[in-house]
Amino acid sequence: MRFTSEQRLDDGVVEREFTLGEIPGILWTPSFASAPVPLILLGHPPLGLRKMYPRLVARARQAAAHGFAAATIELPGSGDRPRLAGAEQAGADLRRALEAGEPVSDEIIDALVLPLVDKAVPEWQAALDVLLSLPEIGGPVGYSGGVISIGIRLAVVEPRIVAAGLFAGSFVPRTMFEEARQVTIPLHVLLQWDDEGNDRQAALDLFDAFGSKEKTLHANMGGHTGVPQFAGEDAAGFFARHLR
Amino acid sequence: MRFTSEQRLDDGVVEREFTLGEIPGILWTPSFASAPVPLILLGHPPLGLRKMYPRLVARARQAAAHGFAAATIELPGSGDRPRLAGAEQAGADLRRALEAGEPVSDEIIDALVLPLVDKAVPEWQAALDVLLSLPEIGGPVGYSGGVISIGIRLAVVEPRIVAAGLFAGSFVPRTMFEEARQVTIPLHVLLQWDDEGNDRQAALDLFDAFGSKEKTLHANMGGHTGVPQFAGEDAAGFFARHLR
Numbered sequence: 001m002r003f004t005s006e007q008r009l010d011d012g013v014v015e016r017e018f019t020l021g022e023i024p025g026i027l028w029t030p031s032f033a034s035a036p037v038p039l040i041l042l043g044h045p046p047l048g049l050r051k052m053y054p055r056l057v058a059r060a061r062q063a064a065a066h067g068f069a070a071a072t073i074e075l076p077g078s079g080d081r082p083r084l085a086g087a088e089q090a091g092a093d094l095r096r097a098l099e100a101g102e103p104v105s106d107e108i109i110d111a112l113v114l115p116l117v118d119k120a121v122p123e124w125q126a127a128l129d130v131l132l133s134l135p136e137i138g139g140p141v142g143y144s145g146g147v148i149s150i151g152i153r154l155a156v157v158e159p160r161i162v163a164a165g166l167f168a169g170s171f172v173p174r175t176m177f178e179e180a181r182q183v184t185i186p187l188h189v190l191l192q193w194d195d196e197g198n199d200r201q202a203a204l205d206l207f208d209a210f211g212s213k214e215k216t217l218h219a220n221m222g223g224h225t226g227v228p229q230f231a232g233e234d235a236a237g238f239f240a241r242h243l244r
Numbered sequence: 245m246r247f248t249s250e251q252r253l254d255d256g257v258v259e260r261e262f263t264l265g266e267i268p269g270i271l272w273t274p275s276f277a278s279a280p281v282p283l284i285l286l287g288h289p290p291l292g293l294r295k296m297y298p299r300l301v302a303r304a305r306q307a308a309a310h311g312f313a314a315a316t317i318e319l320p321g322s323g324d325r326p327r328l329a330g331a332e333q334a335g336a337d338l339r340r341a342l343e344a345g346e347p348v349s350d351e352i353i354d355a356l357v358l359p360l361v362d363k364a365v366p367e368w369q370a371a372l373d374v375l376l377s378l379p380e381i382g383g384p385v386g387y388s389g390g391v392i393s394i395g396i397r398l399a400v401v402e403p404r405i406v407a408a409g410l411f412a413g414s415f416v417p418r419t420m421f422e423e424a425r426q427v428t429i430p431l432h433v434l435l436q437w438d439d440e441g442n443d444r445q446a447a448l449d450l451f452d453a454f455g456s457k458e459k460t461l462h463a464n465m466g467g468h469t470g471v472p473q474f475a476g477e478d479a480a481g482f483f484a485r486h487l488r
Contacts, residue, residue, distance in 0.1 A: 193452075213465060214465060214472075215465055216475075220460050221459055230481070237474070237481075
């Protein structure tokens, strides 16, 4: 891991950009921490870190206000990283189906999501190795938001993640429902009730499938990007309960 | 309204029992209030105030911690109040259906719930008249919990109630779905995902039916009485947002 920039934000949060091999990332740490702090991994949709920065830094500030560090890395195929094989074809197929008002087939969803999950998850685990080796970060670790299938896979395969806040707002391959049954960590699931790009019943079925004993669904009105401010505060309360 | 007892609880909350005509009730006010405070009406299932007291006083203390008064009255047909005509028959029909593992018919639900709603709602409104005339209570007013059909009717007919926290955990007559569409105040709806006495899909349909622009569903694991502690805190946050 190589730090490439460092700045102190107005609220004292230290923001450091880094690269991990060829993967760019950002680490935010609270200003006032004297002991090693818990960490929240900030997931995001595959739109590129630069585009997602405003929302990511807002979530990082909220984490820092609770005394937590936050970190994120670029997803494979996003930003300046090389495209994923087959992703452009799958994206074109998806757009065509949506524009034609046709149901999105399992084949399209699998082609769109599974290669991304397969490549991204080991990268987030490698980032976790390095982040937890920093003296200022102690754990425990939470995972928050982004592509829900990445969150599900991480929750299954990565024992250092003790709690996850997931956003039921993207296409989910059928096979991920099986993985969801293997999740046992506490979950906080956000659902936008009128999400134009999300099948509500599928989201409720996925919530039902999770194997976790403690799982909470927070459904709010509005579309995909209309998550109300207070929903973020409730999610912060979830991490405060599980990471402290 | 006639106060019949007054005591100061260990956290300074003042608890006063009262009667309103023949209806017993309890009012809790925070100790430190200098100006008139908002009020939360505490709904409850028709099991009698005496039996419900431990849970009611816990909710009242939580309200007081936010600087809110809380009040409740005995439901018609509960505690020492005269039985409602037809209620015992409807209750017996319900038990028979549940024990036989049969679906509970619309007729049973209507007979069980509608007379209770028709009689209770004007009583809560009368209590509100008197409570808001007390110098220590200023409003705004929230309604919380209890028989969800009473909460729905109150939210429709009582303009002084500005926000409601409802518990999707009781049988709901078909006609209440129509009333739910007329509700426009902000709602916070709790759902126990594995509630043995509650049809999950019906609860989700009811949430969908509410006409409110701001409505949030919080679903948690467990049965009817298994609402986790943090769900109560989230509900308190909802009232703090809307009553302050």
